[in-house]
Amino acid sequence: MSTKSTDNAQAIFLSDQERLEGKYSPETLAKVLGALHQDGLVVLKDVIPVDTIDKFNTWMCDDADRRLRDPSQKFNFGIKCKQRTSLLLEKTRGCAQANSNA
Helix, strand or coil, X not given: CXXXXXXXXXXXXXXXXXXXXXXXXXXXXXXXXXXXXXXXXEEEECCCCHHHHHHHHHHHHHHHHHHHHCCCCCCHXXXXXXXXXXXXXXXXXXXXXXXXXX
16 A cells, blocks of 8 residues: 655546446546545546536625625624635634533
């Protein structure tokens, strides 16, 4: 087993046949799992059509802009920005408080 570290995640592409069948072949799945084991992540290329991602991105940007214009919207530390980390911060603080009380 190789323990060599790389800075680049491996990218795995679906074949046309896999796309038609809607699932990875055992060979491709082995590559995916090998990359995940080696690097801790793997990039699955062209799984979601680009136009779907573009539509989702447009919706997310419009939603963020709408929230920035909404005077009743609460923001992280009172600062208006497009980062949505308040829930993560709350969970992190909750874990830290639980650990300090242990």
